Amino acid sequence: MVSGQAAGSVFDVVGVGFGPSNLAIAIALREWNQRQGAPGLTARFLERQPRFGWHRGMLLEDATMQVSFLKDLATLRNPTSDFSFLAYLASRGRLVDFINYGTAFPTRIEFHDYLEWAADRVADDVDYGVEVVEVSRGPSAWSHGPAEYLDVVAAHADGRVERLRARNVVLATGLRPHLPEGARLGERVWHNRELVQRVDGLRSADPARFVVVGAGQSAAETAEYLHRSFPSAQVCAVFARYGYSPADDSPFANRVFDPKGVDDFFAAEEDAKRLILDYHANTNYSVVDPDLIERLYRSHYHEKIAGTERLRFLNLSRVRDVRDGPDGVEVAVESLVDGARETLSADALVYATGYRSTDPAALLGDLAGDCVRDGSGRLAIRRDYSVETTAQVEAGLFVLGATEHTHGISSTLLSNVAIRAGEIVDAVADSARRSARKPTAAAS
Numbered sequence: 001m002v003s004g005q006a007a008g009s010v011f012d013v014v015g016v017g018f019g020p021s022n023l024a025i026a027i028a029l030r031e032w033n034q035r036q037g038a039p040g041l042t043a044r045f046l047e048r049q050p051r052f053g054w055h056r057g058m059l060l061e062d063a064t065m066q067v068s069f070l071k072d073l074a075t076l077r078n079p080t081s082d083f084s085f086l087a088y089l090a091s092r093g094r095l096v097d098f099i100n101y102g103t104a105f106p107t108r109i110e111f112h113d114y115l116e117w118a119a120d121r122v123a124d125d126v127d128y129g130v131e132v133v134e135v136s137r138g139p140s141a142w143s144h145g146p147a148e149y150l151d152v153v154a155a156h157a158d159g160r161v162e163r164l165r166a167r168n169v170v171l172a173t174g175l176r177p178h179l180p181e182g183a184r185l186g187e188r189v190w191h192n193r194e195l196v197q198r199v200d201g202l203r204s205a206d207p208a209r210f211v212v213v214g215a216g217q218s219a220a221e222t223a224e225y226l227h228r229s230f231p232s233a234q235v236c237a238v239f240a241r242y243g244y245s246p247a248d249d250s251p252f253a254n255r256v257f258d259p260k261g262v263d264d265f266f267a268a269e270e271d272a273k274r275l276i277l278d279y280h281a282n283t284n285y286s287v288v289d290p291d292l293i294e295r296l297y298r299s300h301y302h303e304k305i306a307g308t309e310r311l312r313f314l315n316l317s318r319v320r321d322v323r324d325g326p327d328g329v330e331v332a333v334e335s336l337v338d339g340a341r342e343t344l345s346a347d348a349l350v351y352a353t354g355y356r357s358t359d360p361a362a363l364l365g366d367l368a369g370d371c372v373r374d375g376s377g378r379l380a381i382r383r384d385y386s387v388e389t390t391a392q393v394e395a396g397l398f399v400l401g402a403t404e405h406t407h408g409i410s411s412t413l414l415s416n417v418a419i420r421a422g423e424i425v426d427a428v429a430d431s432a433r434r435s436a437r438k439p440t441a442a443a444s
Contacts (some may be wrong), residue, residue: 003032008081009057009058009165009294010149010165010166010265010275010426011041011042011043011164011165011166011167011420012041012043012166012167012168013025013029013042013043013044013045013166013167013168013169013170013180013428014039014043014044014045014046014047014150014152014166014169014170015044015166015169015172016045016046016132016135016152016167016170016171016172016173016175016363017045017046017170017171017172017188017413018045018046018047018049018052018119018126018128018170018172019054019163019174019400020054020073020115020335020414020417021035021172021400021417021420021421022045022170022172022400023052023073023118023119023122024073024074024417024418024420024421025043025171025172025425026043026045026075026122026125026126026420027081027083027118027122027421028072028074028077028181028207028418028422028424028425029041029043029125029150029425029428030122030125030378031074031078031083032425032429034128034370036429037165037370040430041425041428041429041432042057043125043408044126044127044164044166044436045125045126045127045394046126046127046130046132046152046154046164047126047127047128047129047130048129048130048131048132049128049129050116050128050129051126051128052119052120053220054112054115054117055108055193056112056196056197056304057192057193057194057196057197058108058192058193058195058196058218058221059109059112059194059196059219060195060225061109061225062107063107063108063109063221063225063299064103064105064106064107065105065106065107065108065111065414066105066106066217066247066249066289066412067083067414067415068104068105069104069105069106069111070085070104070366071414071415071417071418072084072114072414073085073115073118073417073418073421074087074418075418076259076336076416076418076419077262077418077419077421077422078418079416080334083118083121085106085111085114088113088114088117088118091117091371092113092117093102096278097356100172105262105275109282110278127154127156129156129157129164130154130155130156130157131154131155132152132153132155132363133153133154133155133265133363134152134153134363135151135155135169135171135364135365135397136150136151136367137150137151137348137361137366137367137370137392137393137395137400138150138151138165138166138395139180139212145394145428146391146392146393146394146397147392147393147394148392148395148435149165149166149167149395150166150167150168150169150367150395150397151163151164151166152163152164152165152166160318162208162221162259166395167395167396167428167431167432168395168396168398168427168428168431169290169395169396169397169398170340170399170424171360171363171397171398171399171400172400172401173356173360173363173401174401175301175356175358175359175360175401175412176355176356176357176358177191177193177351177353177354177355178353178354178356179191179351179353180213180318180319180351180353181362182254183319183322183349184322184324186324186329187324187326187347188325188328188346188347188349189322189324189325189329189330189348189349189351190213190348190349190350190351191350191351191352191353191357192222192351192352193226193349194218194348198348199225199226200231202347202348204219205347206232206346207230207234207348208234208346208347209232209233209234209235209236209237209344209345209346209347210226210233210234210235210236210330210346210347210348210349210350211240211319211333211344211346211348211349211350212235212236212237212238212350212352213239213319213335213350213351213352214228214239214351214352214353214354215239215240215241215244215245215286215288216285216287216288216354217287217288217289217292218287218352219237219239219245219288219352220237220244220288220289220292220293220355221292221427222350222352223235223296223311223354224292224295224296224299225235226280226350227310227311227398231339232297233310233347234309234310234311234312235310235312236291236312236313236314236333236344236346237311237312237313237314238314238317238318238319238333239313239314239317240265240315240316240317240318240336241315241316242315242316243293243313244281244287244288244292244293244296244316244402245286245287245288246287246288246289246290246293247282247283247287247288247289247290248280248282248287249283249289249434251373251395253280253282256276256283256408256410257283257409257410257413257415257416258415259416259419261408261410262407262408262416263383263409265406265407265408266383266406266407266408268344272407275314275411276408277404277408277409279327280409281409283409284409284413285354286354286393291437296311300312300313302373313334314342316335316337317333317334317336318333318334318336319332319333319334319349320332320333320334320341322349324349326347328342328345328347329345329346329347329348329349330343330345330346331343331344331345331346331349332344355412357401357402357404357411357412358401358402358403359402360379360387360399360402361379367393367397369385370390370392370393371388371389372387372388372389372390376407379399379402380406381399381403381406381407383408383423384398384400384423384424384426384427385398385399385400385403385420385423385427386398386427387399396427396428398427400420
């Protein structure tokens with residue numbers, strides 16, 4: 001049975017997914033309504049998880065954020081917002097303590113608590129435990145003409161199916177774990193997204209060895225975490241490079257994440273876009289915080305002196321074969337230099353091989369045919385993050401995450417989350433003002 005809104009009821013925004021991106025939009029909408037007063041913009045957000053959560057599997061003790069706390073959900077858009085990280089600290093009674101702590105980079109656990117604190121304050125706008133199954137073209141306000149609404153079909157945990165109608169839909173479905181070609185997850189083969197939960201099940205088993213695949217920040221953090229958490233286990237880090245590469249966190253390089261950096265990238269020609277991505281990939285992709293690299297190297301070196309090499313680095317290597325069994329996993333590691341193989345018997349194999357953006361078209365069904373694509377088959381995205389559509393669709397469809405080809409490296413990162421939310425809310429408000437000036441007719 002499909003249920004829905006009251007007859008004629010239309011949301012200004014329906015958000016699909018409720019991670020930091022749509023959470024920032026919920027906050028920006030709330031603050032816009034506070035400034036403008038009644039009637040305000042209406043919104044509903046739908047989240048598959050039973051509660052708010054952001055990379056819970058990597059909430060490792062002492063792991064820190066790689067972005068300043070000032071790049072929170074609101075500050076760059078509204079420095080006086082009471083949804084800022086500083087407002088959170090004040091509410092928790094830790095503002096002075098954090099100042100004395102003397103860092104711009106809180107722990108990931110603390111920042112996650114901030115996100116939960118903010119999500120709790122807008123919980124009335126969110127339905128958790130809801131799976132969106134389709135976004136389709138809705139009707140026109142008139143019997144003929146382009147679709148002014150989109151319909152979002154959502155399945156609840158109790159089996160109820162609901163249809164929500166909106167003038168604008170924001171797709172923010174997050175990232176999917178990336179695995180090397182041919183890799184398969186299993187009981188002893190994990191992606192690091194579920195590291196903490198999986199490791200908890202092994203703590204009483206006295207594991208002897210872990211294998212970690214990957215060369216980026218999450219791989220280095222995983223290796224350090226396992227090495228620290230299981231003092232009798234060996235941790236073998238496998239990667240194709242000579243070693244971990246340091247992230248470029250210098251002030252000039254960080255300008256690529258500035259709001260103006262998004263403007264510059266969007267306006268650039270395709271050749272310039274590719275150059276920018278190539279030049280500054282080392283700010284984000286397959287790179288590691290230099291302090292973490294130093295800690296890992298020191299641990300490795302001291303163990304070699306002591307003759308107890310628990311932390312091994314199998315560089316210039318790749319995993320060629322994996323056999324997953326109920327009591328462990330056999331991992332064949334091949335040298336890229338001479339093809340020599342070493343088989344490691346391990347308690348678990350962890351792929352810390354990153355994420356990729358989800359395909360936003362996967363939920364669109366027939367509506368995907370109304371979305372304009374560029375010469376490379378990618379969605380054509382406007383500067384305000386809305387998808388270019390054919391003349392048959394007038395409703396707004398916004399995409400978050402799958403926009404690196406149009407908006408640059410910061411597309412999937414927190415750096416511009418507050419500014420981006422404000423830009424989208426401004427676009428929604430402009431659309432609402434235009435709609436209010438039109439003659440009205442009941443939506444069918």
